[in-house]
Amino acid sequence: xxxxxxxxxxxxxxxxxxxxxxxxxxxxxxxxxxxxxxxxxxxxxxxxxxxxxxxxxxxxxxxxxxxxxxxxxxxxxxxxxxxxxxxxxxxxxxxxxxxxxxxxxxxxxxxxxxxxxxxxxxxxxxxxxxxxxxxxxxxxxxxxxxxxxxxxxxxxxxxxxxxxxxxxxxxxxxxxxxxxxxxxxxxxxxxxxxxxxxxxxxxxxxxxxxxxxxxxxxxxxxxxxxxxxxxxxxxxxxxxxxxxxxxxxxxxxxxxxxxxxxxxxxxxxxxxxxxxxxxxxxxxxxxxxxxxxxxxxxxxxxxxxxxxxxxxxxxxxxxxxxxxxxxxxxxxxxx
Amino acid sequence: xxxxxxxxxxxxxxxxxxxxxxxxxxxxxxxxxxxxxxxxxxxxxxxxxxxxxxxxxxxxxxxxxxxxxxxxxxxxxxxxxxxxxxxxxxxxxxxxxxxxxxxxxxxxxxxxxxxxxxxxxxxxxxxxxxxxxxxxxxx
Numbered sequence: 001x002x003x004x005x006x007x008x009x010x011x012x013x014x015x016x017x018x019x020x021x022x023x024x025x026x027x028x029x030x031x032x033x034x035x036x037x038x039x040x041x042x043x044x045x046x047x048x049x050x051x052x053x054x055x056x057x058x059x060x061x062x063x064x065x066x067x068x069x070x071x072x073x074x075x076x077x078x079x080x081x082x083x084x085x086x087x088x089x090x091x092x093x094x095x096x097x098x099x100x101x102x103x104x105x106x107x108x109x110x111x112x113x114x115x116x117x118x119x120x121x122x123x124x125x126x127x128x129x130x131x132x133x134x135x136x137x138x139x140x141x142x143x144x145x146x147x148x149x150x151x152x153x154x155x156x157x158x159x160x161x162x163x164x165x166x167x168x169x170x171x172x173x174x175x176x177x178x179x180x181x182x183x184x185x186x187x188x189x190x191x192x193x194x195x196x197x198x199x200x201x202x203x204x205x206x207x208x209x210x211x212x213x214x215x216x217x218x219x220x221x222x223x224x225x226x227x228x229x230x231x232x233x234x235x236x237x238x239x240x241x242x243x244x245x246x247x248x249x250x251x252x253x254x255x256x257x258x259x260x261x262x263x264x265x266x267x268x269x270x271x272x273x274x275x276x277x278x279x280x281x282x283x284x285x286x287x288x289x290x291x292x293x294x295x296x297x298x299x300x301x302x303x304x305x306x307x308x309x310x311x312x313x314x315x316x317x318x319x320x321x322x323x324x325x326x327x328x329x330x331x332x333x334x335x
Numbered sequence: 336x337x338x339x340x341x342x343x344x345x346x347x348x349x350x351x352x353x354x355x356x357x358x359x360x361x362x363x364x365x366x367x368x369x370x371x372x373x374x375x376x377x378x379x380x381x382x383x384x385x386x387x388x389x390x391x392x393x394x395x396x397x398x399x400x401x402x403x404x405x406x407x408x409x410x411x412x413x414x415x416x417x418x419x420x421x422x423x424x425x426x427x428x429x430x431x432x433x434x435x436x437x438x439x440x441x442x443x444x445x446x447x448x449x450x451x452x453x454x455x456x457x458x459x460x461x462x463x464x465x466x467x468x469x470x471x472x473x474x
Contacts, residue, residue, distance in 0.1 A: 010365060012351040032363070033353070051413040111408075112451065119371075119378060120348065123408060123418075147349050147365070159448070164418040231381045238377075241370050246350065250363070256336060256353035260361035282355060286336055296370055300377050 003133030006103050008142045008149050012250030012257050015067045016041060017144025018105045018128040023077070025103055026179040033250075037261030038188045039070035040195040042254050044323075046207045046216040052166035055226065055236050058216055058243060060253035062199065064107075064126035064167060068174060070195075074188035078178040083170040087162050090171030091154075094131060097175065103132045103142070107169040108160030113143070115150040125167045131157075145248060189265045190334050196258075197331035200323065210327070213320035217313045224309065230302050237312070238299035241292040252292070255285030262330075273333040277326070284322050291315050338364060345372035386462050393460040399435035400460040401426070404450040407462055419445040 006025060011017020016036040023030055036042075045059045062070075072079050084090035097104045110116065110127040133140035138151045161171045200209040207215050227233035243253070250257035262278035265271075294315060298308045341354040345367025352366045389403040405415055412430075416423040421442060428434045429442075438446075440454070447457045456462075 010349070010351050010363075012353065012363065033361075052411055054409050054411050117347065119375065123410060123414070145350070159451075163449075164420060165414050166417065168417070231384060235378075235381055238370065238374065246348070246368050246370060248350075250351055250353040251336060251341070256361070260353045260363075263361045278361065282336065282361065289336065293369075296374055300374050 003135070003140045003149075004098070004101050004103050006130065006132040006142055006149075008132075009144065010147055011144030011248075012036075013041075013061070013248040013254070014128045014144055015064060015126075016257075017248075018130055019068055019071055021130055021142060021144065022103065022105060022176050023071075023179060026176050027181055028075075028077075028179050028183065031260075031264065033257050033261035034185070034189075034264055035067065035071060036254070036257055037196075037265060038074055038185070038192040039067040040192045040199060041067055042196050042258040043199055044209055044212045044216075044253075046212040046219065048207070048215070048219050048222075056219060056223065057239075058212070060244065060249060064128075070192070074191050075183050076180065077176055079174045080177040081172070081174040083172045085170070087158060087171065090161060090173070091158060093171075094173060095134065097173070098131065098134055102175050103130050104173050104175045105129070106131050106141075106157070106161060107172040108157065109163035109165075109169065110160075112156045112160035112163065113150075114153055114156045115143075115146065123163070123165065125163055125165055125169055127160075186269050189268055193262075193265070193330060193334050197327050200327045201331065210320050210324045213316060213323060217316035217320060220313050220316065221306075221309055224304065224306075230304065233304050234299040234302050237295050237304060240295035241299075244288060244292045252285030252288040255281055255288055259285060271333060274330075277330055277333060280326060280329075284319065284326060287315075287319055287322065291319065341366055343367040343369050343372055345369075347371060390460060390462065393432070396432035399430055399432045400457050401435060401446055402430040403460055403462065404446070404452070404457065405430070408450060410449075415449065418449045421445060 009021060011020060011032050016032050020030060020032045020035045041061050043060060043062045047053060047058065048056045068079055071077060082093055094104060105128055108127050110124040111121045129141050129143040131139050132142050132149065137154045139154060139157050140149050141152050142149050161169050163169065203209050223236060224233055227236060245251060259278045259281035262274050262281060266274035266278065294312060298304055336354045338354045338356050341352045341364055343366050348368035348371040349365055350368055351363045353361060354364055355361055389406060392398045393400055393403050412423050412426050416426050429438060443454045443457060447454045450457065
């Protein structure tokens with residue numbers, strides 16, 4: 001089997017990068033921010049206790065899989081999906097699709113990807129990438145986190161696809177089956193913005209959206225009591241930087257990418273208010289980045305006393321106020 | 336963020352960052368990881384200290400190798416249970432050194448698959464496969 005010709009591009013985020021790459025391959029040219037925005041990707045959720053997390057954490061994007069599902073619903077694209085109870089069936093199906101020349105997205109546990117440096121690896125069951133070929137016992141994958149297509153041992157891919165645990169991939173595969181050559185983006189853009197505003201402002205859950213950012217600000221003061229020791233606390237505080245910047249967000253917890261979406265959306269629907277809101281969000285993103293840098297610095301210096309933790313908490317609370325105002329204006333701008 | 340502020344020279348970990356370009360348009364640039372470039376040594380230092388502490392506890396039979404790898408891999412009991420398909424109540428026992436010695440080869444295999452190490456490494460509580468020390472630039 002050879003490699004399917006596929007335009008590999010880096011993306012900010014694995015799911016939006018993968019969906020964008022597959023749509024582009026099928027002839028529908030959309031940018032990653034447009035896919036992310038139409039799919040209402042921007043989000044916030046804080047989890048102080050969760051059976052799958054050893055320490056409190058937060059998310060800055062909607063639930064894994066939602067980007068594909070929302071794009072399907074809002075753009076009228078049909079994705080063919082497969083999940084498997086039996087590993088062998090999952091392996092055979094992927095090989096069969098590759099034989100047919102279909103680049104196929106695969107959900108995997110990031111931890112088992114050979115080409116990822118060890119210090120970056122973590123058990124995350126919701127990493128997406130496109131498998132574009134197989135040579136001998138190696139698959140060729142277009143992983144949007146990496147500058148070029150990578151090779152992955154077939155045993156590693158099997159382990160990644162069939163890892164157990166929370167949000168287990170179950171060998172999940174997908175590819176777009178029915179892609180229109182052109183789509184009127186106006187309605188999907190408005191729907192995407194409307195839903196994002198609802199998620200950030202109105203979801204009646206105390207740890208989601210603006211309420212989630214406020215909860216994060218409050219509960220981070222408890223982190224020193226939960227950590228094993230100072231090194232552990234330092235590690236978890238420095239992870240704030242990773243979650244906001246490094247874990248496939250395009251910077252500032254997706255705020256920069258969403259600002260880019262709003263700028264593009266302003267042109268599509270001819271709404272100049274969206275253009276100014278995109279600039280405002282870019283500035284809010286810069287403020288999130290201040291948190292990233294502050295967290296990295298105090299973590300490195302082990303400067304984690306009550307004073308610094310309070311400072312961090314106040315910075316987060318400030319972002320909650322900013323984002324509440326921002327999303328209210330955004331909601332109003334599309335009425 | 337302005338484009339010129341976004342560039343970080345870190346070839347070991349490249350990423351996409353959205354920035355404001357000179358013409359006012361927002362768009363992507365390929366750049367490097369700030370935290371990997373500036374703070375990776377700190378991560379390795381903490382990791383080494385944690386490994387030393389856990390291996391000492393293993394040697395003193397205060398914890399089992401399962402507990403050691405569970406901490407190193409940042410897994411909860413529930414998550415480890417779902418991944419190994421071993422009930423959580425049994426895993427709780429396996430975290431204690433004296434129970435670990437009685438584990439069957441099959442259970443050891445299930446744990447070692449999740450921890451991505453050999454059964455021998457698990458038995459020896461050896462958390463230092465060559466790759467664990469891999470540092471940026473040595474990939």
